[in-house]
């Protein structure tokens with residue numbers, strides 16, 4: 001095995017508290033599209049028309065159709081070897097937190113337990129009035145039937161994800177900041193590190209002395225700050241670093 005792989009495997013093996021941040025790249029090998037690559041979602045669809053509170057007020061059906069389509073794509077996908085390596089890592093780690101920007105539920109389906117979903121979950125709805133949360137994997141919003149409503153109060157429901165211009169959920173943000181402040185190893189996997197505040201967590205961790213490890217197909221804003229950068233697919237590199 002490559003020396004760098006072996007060295008990082010040892011670092012991970014000795015870590016007291018491992019923090020992981022994942023982005024769309026970890027699910028790419030499961031067939032879930034990313035956002036900013038050549039054929040990424042934001043190259044073909046308008047974020048401002050689909051992923052903002054204003055877009056939902058203006059045209060809720062259009063937004064629901066988009067999330068319905070994405071739910072269908074996410075349900076077709078299966079966790080890949082990168083997701084599974086993180087399940088094994090959680091089993092072995094002394095302390096472990098998995099912060100994800102993904103809304104696809106694949107970390108949970110893979111079997112991780114300590115997951116912090118900072119951008120929400122596509123399979124959960126939230127009442128726009130009383131904020132009641134309920135799960136939902138309905139995909140077909142083409143028909144003229146009513147859009148999802150709150151089972152408690154009957155008001156329109158929205159998908160429980162974070163849209164552009166919205167703050168992160170308070171508890172998840174606080175936990176992530178705490179994890180970044182206390183971990184000794186931080187892995188940033190498959191994220192372009194472009195969207196804040198998520199992109200700030202690895203930098204915070206590095207500043208307080210954690211070893212920063214990045215896995216990505218290409219270089220990112222974070223690469224120059226990383227102690228170790230692995231250029232390649234998460235599903236191939238992660239199992240090697242964990243020793244599977």
Ligand code: OAD
Nearest residue numbers: 023024025028034035036101190191192195216217233234
């Ligand atoms: P991006 O699409 O911005 O970045 C995905 C990253 O994954 C890129 O840097 C790719 O190089 C990398 N990548 C692709 N395939 C990979 C693979 N097999 N292994 C390793 N890396 C791979 O997605 P995110 O960083 O997740 O937010 O985007 C952050 C947020 O912006 C998303 O949560 C979403 C989006 O708009 C909201 O919708 C609020």
Ligand code: ZN
Nearest residue numbers: 127130150153
């Ligand atoms: Zn309600």
